[in-house]
Amino acid sequence: MTQAAPVQLPAEWRDFFALTKPRVMSLVIFTGLCGLLAAPGHIHPVLGFTAILCIALGAGGSAVLNQWWEADIDSGMKRTAGRPLPTGRMNRTDARDFGIALSVASVLIMGLAIHWLAAAILAVAIVYYAVVYTIWLKPRTPQNIVIGGGSGAFPPMIGWVAVTGDITLMPVLLFAIIFMWTPPHFWALALFVKTDYANVGIPMMPVVKGEKSTRLQMLAYCVLLVPIAAAPWFIGGTSWIYGVAALGLSLMFLALSLPVAFRTVVEGDKMVPEKRMFAFSVFYLFALFAALVVDRVLAYQGVIG
Numbered sequence: 010m011t012q013a014a015p016v017q018l019p020a021e022w023r024d025f026f027a028l029t030k031p032r033v034m035s036l037v038i039f040t041g042l043c044g045l046l047a048a049p050g051h052i053h054p055v056l057g058f059t060a061i062l063c064i065a066l067g068a069g070g071s072a073v074l075n076q077w078w079e080a081d082i083d084s085g086m087k088r089t090a091g092r093p094l095p096t097g098r099m100n101r102t103d104a105r106d107f108g109i110a111l112s113v114a115s116v117l118i119m120g121l122a123i124h125w126l127a128a129a130i131l132a133v134a135i136v137y138y139a140v141v142y143t144i145w146l147k148p149r150t151p152q153n154i155v156i157g158g159g160s161g162a163f164p165p166m167i168g169w170v171a172v173t174g175d176i177t178l179m180p181v182l183l184f185a186i187i188f189m190w191t192p193p194h195f196w197a198l199a200l201f202v203k204t205d206y207a208n209v210g211i212p213m214m215p216v217v218k219g220e221k222s223t224r225l226q227m228l229a230y231c232v233l234l235v236p237i238a239a240a241p242w243f244i245g246g247t248s249w250i251y252g253v254a255a256l257g258l259s260l261m262f263l264a265l266s267l268p269v270a271f272r273t274v275v276e277g278d279k280m281v282p283e284k285r286m287f288a289f290s291v292f293y294l295f296a297l298f299a300a301l302v303v304d305r306v307l308a309y310q311g312v313i314g
């Protein structure tokens with residue numbers, strides 16, 4: 010029996026798709042979906058799908074605009090030099106227009122089909138990432154991702170508001186969890202690509218304040234994340250199922266941050282603890298939000314109290 014050839018997008022389409030940072034955005038879309046599924050209330054599946062599609066379009070659009078603005082910086086970093094704009098495979102104007110089209114369409118469809126409050130938060134998230142973080146904070150301050158982390162923290166709130174139409178304590182806590190998670194997530198990576206950022210003059214924390222300070226700050230955020238991740242349980246917004254998962258995952262994340270915080274790096278170091286912490290950060294958020302959905306679906310079906 011002959012095997013079917015895998016479906017391949019035309020090269021140009023692949024570049025447009027790559028510009029939306031699909032791997033990073035998969036977690037953004039997942040947390041948005043979890044916010045939507047965990048919210049109390051009902052949304053028609055077609056509208057739920059539309060809301061998630063809008064989050065995906067908005068997140069993708071802002072990532073495209075981020076790369077349109079940063080094409081020169083990206084060409085100077087090993088990790089990003091192969092992207093469609095720095096390699097010259099794509100025209101900058103096309104990228105800009107694509108980013109604007111995705112962003113505008115996402116907000117308009119969200120507003121017209123779902124809810125204007127959800128659309129407004131989506132618009133804030135897009136502007137926060139594409140303008141506040143990319144243009145203003147990133148080239149200016151080592152606190153760029155601490156403050157800029159707000160951009161990635163909005164999706165579960167958007168998903169939640171798409172169902173309920175209002176902002177309560179629970180979506181604010183989901184925002185706070187991702188906000189606290191972002192510095193250890195990103196600085197773990199920044200530690201092992203530090204020279205890239207130094208070469209292009211981006212003031213990331215390890216470049217400006219040094220590795221020791223960055224490592225201790227990562228530990229501090231991991232400590233804060235333990236009560237913040239468990240807060241939805243403490244306020245009675247979830248059952249013990251989410252609570253135990255949140256405490257277990259957060260303590261594991263904290264445990265992985267200890268060797269990162271207190272070790273001395275030697276010449277030729279492979280940065281294994283830092284790479285392990287970065288990989289776990291991604292698993293952490295997937296698992297935490299999955300636990301939230303399991304908890305809420307069981308509660309709404311009356312299986313747990």
Ligand code: HEM
Pocket residue numbers: 032033034035036037040088142153154157158159160161162187191194195198291294
């Ligand atoms: C200001 C905040 C953030 C910064 C600066 C940041 C930065 C980064 C960078 C530079 C990478 C490496 C990506 C690459 O190699 O192209 C990365 C990977 C990743 N980020 Fe973030 N991130 C942030 C927030 C978030 C948020 C909020 C999420 C999801 C909710 C997220 C999800 C991911 C995922 C899933 C990966 C791994 C992608 C892969 O498999 O390579 N990030 N992040």
Ligand SMILES: CC(C)=CCC/C(C)=C/CC/C(C)=C/COP(=O)(O)OP(=O)(O)O
Pocket residue numbers: 033037064067068071075079089131134135138147160161162163164
């Ligand atoms: C709904 C919506 C608008 C969501 C946006 C969410 C989001 C995840 C924002 C921050 C994301 C991110 C991957 C930054 C990468 O940093 P960078 O751009 O500095 O990384 P680079 O060095 O790889 O370009």
